[in-house]
Amino acid sequence: MTESYGSATGDREAGGEMAEDTTERMPDWERRFRAPRVSLPDWALDAPHRALFVSNATGTYELYSWDRETGEQQQVTHRPNGTTDGVLSPDGEWIWWFDDKDGDEFGVWRRRPFAGGEDELATPGLDPSYPAGLALGRDGRTAVVGRSTDEDGTTIHLARTGEPPLEIYRHRESAGVGDLSHDGSLIAVEHTEHGDAMHSALRVLRPDGTTVAELDDTEGGTRELGLEVLGFAPVDGDTRLLVGHQRRGRWEPMVWDVATGRETDLVLDLPGDVSAEWYPDGSALLVVHGFEARSELFRYDLGSGRLERIPTPPGTVSGATARPDGTVEYLWSSAAEPPAVRSTSGRVVLDPPGMRCPxxxxxxxxxxxxPGGRIHALVQKPAGATGPLPTVFDIHGGPTWHDSDSFAAGPAAWVDHGYAVVRVNYRGSTGYGRAWTDALKHRVGLIELEDVAAVREWAIGSGLADPERLILTGASWGGYLTLLGLGTQPDAWALGIAVVPVADYVTAYHDEMEALKAMDRTLLGGTPEEVPERFAASSPLTYVDRVTAPVYISAGVNDPRCPIRQIENYVARLKSRDAVHEVYRYDAGHGSLVVDERIKQVRLELDFAERHLPRAD
Structure with missing residues (x-):
């Protein structure tokens, strides 16, 4: 289990229906945010006609239930700042959803009947916390609930209807619920008790908390190899657990029988990272293969070892599931084409109503x-345009994430306004091997910016980018790299736009959620008190007095990942020397799930660039 700063939820595409005369006057960039979206529907294991999905059809991202037999859909959650964390019970009777306060990610699980009714507290007896995984039993009354707090670290409870919750796991370091076996007798936990929050080990527990089996590729933290839970076999009494591992320098799946200890290695002749999930009968795996910012699907037969490609268009599959009838449904998009939920049957799975997305x-x-090897970058520019162009370096969050050939309304908005957009999969990004991902440790931020600088030199030398009109921007970890880049590379950038950033690393560490403290200790080798020189070298606040470019910062006042106090510290330093800057604060957490709010933010960013970017000669 790896916690990360992630991509701000404000990066989500947004939607909502508008009156026809209004949409006719609306620019394409705004249409992309407002056009309704749907996620890949999750379906109930024992009631596959019942499904749960996320949509922005009302103008705020919320959970929706869907009875696929009757076609009926119901909006499940109704919250001013939106809801996206929800789970459908295996029997299809209950919808669980996480209830926090205005995006602060600290709250409780609630549930309501699939058929409709009042919400209720799902786990009485458990205080509010940050979520650390959830697994629901097939009996309709059992849940395994992971919790994270500053006081207790991570705890995992077995909660049964009508009984007090039973604590079955506790540790100071980060951990999380992986999965619950089909018959409810085994619980898989990802943990980082060895102190390396980037590389998890696995433990399988009985419902009473006693240990059944252990799997640890880190050798007590001396090796940087991680494991992840991909799921128990969906067959009663089956003790096989599908596991992701990094033993050959990339993510690959294997099957681990937790009862016998037998490991079945699946050697798949595919470059890049490979993940998988079970087909519903447990006889095959649905394989997701990611390579060089694109992905594709395969079916792997466990009996014969045959690997069969499932045709998908070029682009990115951001979610896929195998149905009981053998078909596969998947959410697909490319940079040029908006997302769609497709099926290998050729049918439209779920088509949102309302305006179409350009x-x-x-x-x-x-x-x-x-400096560390070949860097992959993705470039978009206005159709027919020739350089040199004003160019936006849009840096992804994570840091353990990557940009892909998938649809994103934010970069498309810049392109519509005449900018080229460059997205860099710097060292620290996923999808290019374990060594590439792990390379940023200890010289945090500085390693990534070396790669950004190399791509910047290419962009100028190739004639794409105007060196006088370069914008550095990003959200979350990308916002952090923006502020750090403006201070460490002050002559390289004409403008900076940082969205929900880390700005003062020391204060951020002390204020952020506990799981991210563990991540920072791993990245930097200790706490601010133990390695103050590393925190100082990687903190944007250290270099704030070197910033010469105009700076725009937006921040959620309830953000637990990049808290507001450390941003205010950075802003105060800008203000003390009358540096050109603007700050926008909004009432949400790590981004916004509200359509109008996200559009407002993009409009403010575009306007800031228009006012402060030098004019072309």
Whole structure:
């Protein structure tokens, strides 16, 4: 289990229906945010006609139930700042959803009947916390609930209807619920008791908390190899657990029988990272293969070892599931084409109502030699445009994430306004091997910016980018790299736009959620008190007095990942020397799930660039 700063929820595409005369006057960039979206529907294991999905049809992302037999859909949650964390019970009778306060991610699980009714507290006896995983039993009354707090670290409870919750796991370091076996007799836990929050080990428990089996590739933290739970076999009495591992320098699946200890290695001749999930009968795996910012699907037969490609268009599959009838449903998009829920049957799975989303321009792949190896970047520019162009370096969050050939309304908005957009999969990004992902440790932020600088030099040298009109921007970890880049590379950037950033690393560490403290200790080798020089070297606040470019910062006042106090510290330093800057604060957490709010933020960013970016000669 790896916690990360992530991509701000404000990066989600947004939607909502508007009057027809209004939409006719609306620019394409705004249409992309307002056009209704749906997630890949999750379905109930024992009631596959019942499903749960997320949509922005009302203008705020909320959970919806869907009876696929009758076609009936119901909005499940109704909260001013939206809801996206929900789970459907295996029997299809209950919908669980996480209830926090205005995006602060600290709250409780609630549930309501699938058929409709009042919400109720799902786990009486458990105080509010940050979520650390949830698994629901097939008996309709059992749940395994992971919790994280500053006081207790991580605890995991077995909660049964009508009984007090039973604590079955506790540790100071981060951990999380992996899965509950089909018959409810085994619980898989991902943990980082060895102190490396980037590389988890696995433990399988009985419902009373006693240990059944252990799997640890870190050798007590001396090796940087991680494991992840992909799921128990969906067959009663089956003790096979599908596990992701990094033993050959990338993510791959294997099958671990937790009863016998037998490990079945699945050697798949595919470059890049490979993940998988079970087909409903347990006889095959649905394989998701990611390579060089794109992904594809395969079916792997466990009996014969045959690997069969499932046709999908070029682009990115951001979610997939195998149905009981053998078909596969998946959420697909490309940079040029908006997301759609597709099926191998050829049927439309779930088509949102309302306005259609305009497409955008495709990405071009660029490979640049950098100080740590070849860097992959994705480039978009206005159709027919020739350089040099004003260029936006849009840096992804995570840091353990990557940009892909998938639809994103934010970059498309810049392209619509005449900018080229460059997205860099710097060292620290996933999808290019374990060594690439782990390379940022100890020189945090500085490693990533070396790769950004190398791609910047390519962009100028190739004639794409105007060196006088370069914008550095990003959200979450990308916002952090923006502020750090403005201070460590002050002559490189004409403008900076940082969204929900880390700005003062020391204060951020003390104020952020506990799981992220563990992540920072792993990245930097200790706490601010133990390694003050590393925190100082990686903190944007250290270099704030070197910033010469105008700076725009937006922040959620309830953000537990990049808390507001450390941003205010950075802003105060800008203000003390009358540096050109603007700050926008809004009432949400790590981004917003409200359509109008997200559109307002993008409009403010575009306007800031228009006012402060130098004019072309």
């Amino acid at each position: 497409g955008s321009v495709p990405v071009e792949d660029v490979w640049v030699e950098g």
